[in-house]
Amino acid sequence: MKRIAFAVAFAAAATGASAQQPVEIKVSYQPALYWSLPFHIASEKGWWAELGLRPVFSTFPAGVPQIAASAAKSWDVGGTGSVPAVLGAARYKLMTIGITNDESHGNALLATAAKADAFMRNPASMKGQTIVLTSNSTGDYAVQSCLAKAGLKKADVTIKSMGQAEIISAMSSSNADLGGLWAPNIYTLEEKAGAKLICSGKDAGAIVPGAIVVRAEYAKEQPQNVARFLAIYLRAQKWSMAHRSEAIAMMKKFYEQGGVSISEASMHKEFDTRPVYDLAGQLKIMHRPAGGASEVDGWMTKIGEFMQASGTFAQVPAASGYITDEYLRMVERDPKLKEFANRAN
Amino acid sequence: MAGAAYRLPLPRARVLVLSAIGIAGFFGAWTLVALSGLVQPQFLPTPLAVLDKFVDLTRQPFVGYTLQQHLLSSMGRFGAGFGLAVAIGIPLGLLMGWFRRLDAIVTPLFDALRFVAPIAWVPFAALWFGTGIGGPVLIIFSGAFPPCVINAYRGAKFVEPRFIEAARTLGAGHLRIITEVLLPASVPSIVAGLRVSAGLGWQSLVGAELIVASSGIGYLMVKGQSNISTTIVMSGMIAIGIVGVAIDVALRALEARVAR
Amino acid sequence: MLAAWYLTTTATGFIDPARFPAPDESWDALRQIVFAGYADARLHEHILHSTELVLMGFVAAVSVGLPLGLAMGWSRTAEALINPAFLLIRPIPPLAWIPLAIVWLGLGDGAKVLVIWFAAFVPSVINSYAGVRAIEPHMIEAARMLGVSRWMLVREVLVPGALPLIFTGLRLSLQACWTTLVAGELIGAIAGLGRVLQQGALDIFPAMILVGMAGVALCGGLMTGALGWIESRAMPWRRA
Numbered sequence: 001m002k003r004i005a006f007a008v009a010f011a012a013a014a015t016g017a018s019a020q021q022p023v024e025i026k027v028s029y030q031p032a033l034y035w036s037l038p039f040h041i042a043s044e045k046g047w048w049a050e051l052g053l054r055p056v057f058s059t060f061p062a063g064v065p066q067i068a069a070s071a072a073k074s075w076d077v078g079g080t081g082s083v084p085a086v087l088g089a090a091r092y093k094l095m096t097i098g099i100t101n102d103e104s105h106g107n108a109l110l111a112t113a114a115k116a117d118a119f120m121r122n123p124a125s126m127k128g129q130t131i132v133l134t135s136n137s138t139g140d141y142a143v144q145s146c147l148a149k150a151g152l153k154k155a156d157v158t159i160k161s162m163g164q165a166e167i168i169s170a171m172s173s174s175n176a177d178l179g180g181l182w183a184p185n186i187y188t189l190e191e192k193a194g195a196k197l198i199c200s201g202k203d204a205g206a207i208v209p210g211a212i213v214v215r216a217e218y219a220k221e222q223p224q225n226v227a228r229f230l231a232i233y234l235r236a237q238k239w240s241m242a243h244r245s246e247a248i249a250m251m252k253k254f255y256e257q258g259g260v261s262i263s264e265a266s267m268h269k270e271f272d273t274r275p276v277y278d279l280a281g282q283l284k285i286m287h288r289p290a291g292g293a294s295e296v297d298g299w300m301t302k303i304g305e306f307m308q309a310s311g312t313f314a315q316v317p318a319a320s321g322y323i324t325d326e327y328l329r330m331v332e333r334d335p336k337l338k339e340f341a342n343r344a345n
Numbered sequence: 346m347a348g349a350a351y352r353l354p355l356p357r358a359r360v361l362v363l364s365a366i367g368i369a370g371f372f373g374a375w376t377l378v379a380l381s382g383l384v385q386p387q388f389l390p391t392p393l394a395v396l397d398k399f400v401d402l403t404r405q406p407f408v409g410y411t412l413q414q415h416l417l418s419s420m421g422r423f424g425a426g427f428g429l430a431v432a433i434g435i436p437l438g439l440l441m442g443w444f445r446r447l448d449a450i451v452t453p454l455f456d457a458l459r460f461v462a463p464i465a466w467v468p469f470a471a472l473w474f475g476t477g478i479g480g481p482v483l484i485i486f487s488g489a490f491p492p493c494v495i496n497a498y499r500g501a502k503f504v505e506p507r508f509i510e511a512a513r514t515l516g517a518g519h520l521r522i523i524t525e526v527l528l529p530a531s532v533p534s535i536v537a538g539l540r541v542s543a544g545l546g547w548q549s550l551v552g553a554e555l556i557v558a559s560s561g562i563g564y565l566m567v568k569g570q571s572n573i574s575t576t577i578v579m580s581g582m583i584a585i586g587i588v589g590v591a592i593d594v595a596l597r598a599l600e601a602r603v604a605r
Numbered sequence: 606m607l608a609a610w611y612l613t614t615t616a617t618g619f620i621d622p623a624r625f626p627a628p629d630e631s632w633d634a635l636r637q638i639v640f641a642g643y644a645d646a647r648l649h650e651h652i653l654h655s656t657e658l659v660l661m662g663f664v665a666a667v668s669v670g671l672p673l674g675l676a677m678g679w680s681r682t683a684e685a686l687i688n689p690a691f692l693l694i695r696p697i698p699p700l701a702w703i704p705l706a707i708v709w710l711g712l713g714d715g716a717k718v719l720v721i722w723f724a725a726f727v728p729s730v731i732n733s734y735a736g737v738r739a740i741e742p743h744m745i746e747a748a749r750m751l752g753v754s755r756w757m758l759v760r761e762v763l764v765p766g767a768l769p770l771i772f773t774g775l776r777l778s779l780q781a782c783w784t785t786l787v788a789g790e791l792i793g794a795i796a797g798l799g800r801v802l803q804q805g806a807l808d809i810f811p812a813m814i815l816v817g818m819a820g821v822a823l824c825g826g827l828m829t830g831a832l833g834w835i836e837s838r839a840m841p842w843r844r845a
Binding site for chain 3: 064067068087091130132135136160161162165166169170172173175176311312313
Binding site: 028031058059060061065068069070071072073074075163164165166168169172173185188192193257258259260261 | 385387388407408409468471472473474475476559567568569570571572573
């Protein structure tokens with residue numbers, strides 16, 4: 001009897017396994033960033049397959065090309081900065097379904113070693129200076145928030161836009177005194193060129209979130225996959241919080257793959273200064289009280305207003321149009337996914 | 346007075362010696378400036394430092410791959426873009442050389458697009474092809490395409506009329522004239538165009554990879570830049586240069602064979 | 606062709622407007638940049654600044670490249686000395702010089718001109734070299750026999766003889782300048798057509814990118830036309 005039961009169980013498992021061919025899902029992110037680490041962790045731990053997904057990754061050097069590629073349906077889900085996420089919402093019906101982290105500390109205005117102290121003592125002395133930053137990025141937003149805090153307007157300074165790599169070049173060779181960077185580039189410049197952080201988004205009172213995004217079309221076609229994707233991301237983040245030293249080791253490898261090598265102290269700083277949200281936390285900040293706006297709505301709308309003021313688009317996309325907690329709620333409602341997302345192992 | 350015999354080639358030995366002096370002078374000047382402190386040492390490394398890094402990159406992966414692997418990745422994209430430019434450009438050029446109407450329609454558009462830098466197509470590449478190989482291929486194509494078309498066109502247009510007349514009297518139709526008269530006669534021009542085309546295509550590649558790639562020589566350079574590693578950047582430049590020269594030499598050999 | 610453009614985008618929606626701009630979008634973008642300004646300047650300011658840069662790079666490159674090519678063509682000794690170094694620099698794409706240009710010259714016009722310089726330098730050397738090579742030897746011999754001085758030889762025989770190919774080189778150099786312009790303006794230009802293209806890319810604003818491209822094409826075409834005019838005046842004995 002036992003043998004028959006065993007055989008039946010085995011057969012069931014076999015057919016079950018073959019019926020569960022992993023489904024392909026195209027995931028995009030930017031390499032060597034704190035909020036993309038969970039994708040790497042999930043791959044290393046084999047968690048994608050556990051929920052029947054087979055990710056196909058594509059990476060981009062910054063948010064803008066990533067958003068542009070979504071127009072070509074090159075990817076279905078992913079993570080990106082909040083500024084590109086709003087751009088995506090305005091241009092291509094990109095939906096924000098969760099928050100990767102609060103990176104207000106990780107987007108900042110830096111100055112070269114020689115000039116930093118002067119600027120920190122008297123921020124208003126930045127008037128008339130040239131600031132190099134990457135347009136339409138979280139770094140851009142942080143810098144402009146810092147300027148506002150110092151009582152300066154955009155017109156009071158000269159802004160030159162270029163990629164992060166060029167900014168690092170320019171500042172390390174003292175060809176630019178002020179620049180807007182995001183982590184880990186902040187740490188690279190601090191460690192390798194002695195630059196100093198003058199003001200972060202947090203200092204300027206701006207909340208700079210990172211966004212989990214999905215193409216509207218794909219979300220409609222495959223809501224189940226989107227929910228699974230969210231659960232995997234949440235689990236990977238929870239695990240990294242619970243297993244800091246292991247996560248740091250993985251981070252080192254992941255960062256190196258993306259061409260970034262920073263000290264362990266800086267890597268710890270990433271963890272320490274960038275809060276993440278578990279399932280319950282995400283639902284809370286995304287929750288819209290009857291007819292009102294959620295916290296996330298507020299953050300993203302402010303970013304939208306900043307972009308509108310820069311002339312990127314004429315109208316700020318309405319938060320309710322692209323920000324949704326629907327998929328988070330799907331995870332919450334499904335006991336299997338909920339348990340999965342809350343596992344800290 | 347040197348000059349009366351200015352056309353005569355110098356004895357081989359002399360050429361070698363002079364070349365050696367020239368190269369030595371170049372590297373010597375480089376090393377001197379690097380060591381003089383005129384520019385910060387990390388921004389102008391000595392030739393030796395660059396060589397050292399170059400070798401290192403062939404052994405240790407940087408941003409995921411070794412130098413050779415990055416090169417291979419770049420060359421693959423180049424091959425695709427160049428191949429496409431040749432496959433479309435040469436027939437198009439020949440057709441334009443033959444059919445006046447086609448010429449009149451395409452030429453203005455072509456002249457306008459010629460000045461647009463391949464790198465300017467990057468945003469459209471991202472929009473249309475996303476992450477597929479289509480993106481870089483589009484950019485390389487836009488660089489490699491014009492010379493293919495122009496040279497095929499010139500070749501076709503300046504074929505001796507009597508050959509065409511002869512073919513006509515023999516009753517050949519359009520297609521046969523193009524493939525059996527214009528094409529063979531245009532081969533020298535086409536091959537010359539291939540050299541320019543390959544050169545431009547290879548150069549456009551770097552531009553493409555500076556912006557949207559996760560492997561390749563251009564990508565290697567950008568990451569080197571992010572790491573404030575001038576030696577990596579220069580190693581990349583050397584690698585690009587070497588492959589560029591190799592492609593040019595190969596095509597020049599082809600040109601010489603065809604010219605016989 | 607305009608009709609085809611309109612049909613495929615607006616009328617039928619065959620091409621998604623988010624991926625390629627429709628005629629009316631492009632017209633709007635054009636009006637925006639001409640009157641209101643885009644990327645911190647109006648169209649004519651962008652054009653002016655770009656033209657300035659191109660001319661600077663072009664003149665700088667030609668003033669070094671032309672004599673160098675002539676010298677290399679004339680003297681085998683000079684050729685043997687200079688060629689190896691030239692062959693090393695030659696295959697490096699102008700764009701690849703950007704990282705170095707930034708750390709050496711900063712973010713000002715100097716760095717941009719350097720990048721454009723590399724683009725224009727190579728064709729002008731190659732073509733003036735070829736131009737000298739192409740002069741029929743007996744012209745030189747004849748001049749020699751008449752006992753003319755070195756300087757006169759250069760002025761009256763060498764340069765005019767090489768002129769056709771020199772001009773080909775100039776045309777290629779100019780073209781290279783314009784195509785490299787965009788890359789040059791990646792180094793943080795305040796105004797310039799390259800900046801328009803770059804900002805358009807960052808804003809994912811295809812219509813503006815198209816306007817920028819058209820601007821580059823137009824200016825490039827005009828400059829080449831101007832060069833052609835100079836060419837026909839400089840070489841009246843040659844039908845273009």
